[in-house]
Amino acid sequence: MGSSAEEDVLLPNSVLGKAQLLLAAFESGADRLRLSELSRRSGVPKASAYRLAQELVRWGLLDRHGEAYELGIRLFHLGQRVPASAVLRTVARPLMTDLFTRTRTAVHLSVLEGTHVLFLEKIAGEANVLTHSYVGGRLPASCTATGQLLLALVPDGPERVAALVDRGLPAMTARSVTDPQVLAQRLSRAARQRYALELEGVRIGDASLAVPVALSGTTYAALSVTGPVAQVSVERHLSIVQDTAERIARGVAQKASYDPARAVRAPKRKPTAVRVVAG
Numbered sequence: 001m002g003s004s005a006e007e008d009v010l011l012p013n014s015v016l017g018k019a020q021l022l023l024a025a026f027e028s029g030a031d032r033l034r035l036s037e038l039s040r041r042s043g044v045p046k047a048s049a050y051r052l053a054q055e056l057v058r059w060g061l062l063d064r065h066g067e068a069y070e071l072g073i074r075l076f077h078l079g080q081r082v083p084a085s086a087v088l089r090t091v092a093r094p095l096m097t098d099l100f101t102r103t104r105t106a107v108h109l110s111v112l113e114g115t116h117v118l119f120l121e122k123i124a125g126e127a128n129v130l131t132h133s134y135v136g137g138r139l140p141a142s143c144t145a146t147g148q149l150l151l152a153l154v155p156d157g158p159e160r161v162a163a164l165v166d167r168g169l170p171a172m173t174a175r176s177v178t179d180p181q182v183l184a185q186r187l188s189r190a191a192r193q194r195y196a197l198e199l200e201g202v203r204i205g206d207a208s209l210a211v212p213v214a215l216s217g218t219t220y221a222a223l224s225v226t227g228p229v230a231q232v233s234v235e236r237h238l239s240i241v242q243d244t245a246e247r248i249a250r251g252v253a254q255k256a257s258y259d260p261a262r263a264v265r266a267p268k269r270k271p272t273a274v275r276v277v278a279g
Helices: 004-009 012-024 035-042 046-059 073-079 083-103 145-153 157-167 180-193 234-255 260-265
Strands: 062-065 068-071 106-113 116-123 138-140 196-199 206-216 219-228
Touching: 012 035, 012 046, 035 046, 046 062, 083 106, 083 116, 083 206, 083 219, 083 234, 106 145, 106 206, 116 145, 145 157, 145 180, 145 196, 145 206, 145 219, 157 180, 180 196, 206 234, 219 234
Parallel strands: none
Antiparallel strands: 062 068, 106 116, 106 219, 116 138, 196 206, 206 219
């Protein structure tokens, strides 16, 4: 048995909190982390991080590969069962597939999670797999078209931007936005135009065009197309991407037996009424 001081630290609620910190250490987009890096990013002391990581491996929430850890497949399976995202992905996937067929660009569906964008769905061909993005992956919101658009639209966008600026705006390429004033200008333009175009902010040679998917009230997802700079443009793609986003929004409203946006904002609350929206 451990010392009484150690047992005081590892109270049940504290254990859950530290486990959450270990899982959150992967939010920067890292695929694998060694124990020392996992401890540093999470703030959990190395000895405690090791014990909790071993427990998370047994639960299937982490996988271990040699001396490194990565998120476990059980997290992915659980994520697929979140009601709001499940409805959104079910509706969006066939429409995203049609959009990919028409544009031959990688198509992403994303939401804002803190100061990052979280990829809920992705459709891409072998020629444009784009290894920087994957379902369940995250990227800094300030670097991406989807992130800039969502930061511009959500009510607490200024607070999220302030958190980004306080830590220093990240740079994924030499063309990523690192100047707070430039970011503010882009967010203002995105809010006014209802779309965002990002050139080489995530990957040199690539551009992304994002439009909002209005779920309800002030709750949004973002739909985007990504491809070579010479291929992606407002003139070529804006209308078709907007049309797809509107069809996704209508489909979610029709399919859900509850308000999906309310479920996104407060997943513990159950709807008090069922709305049926005629197509």
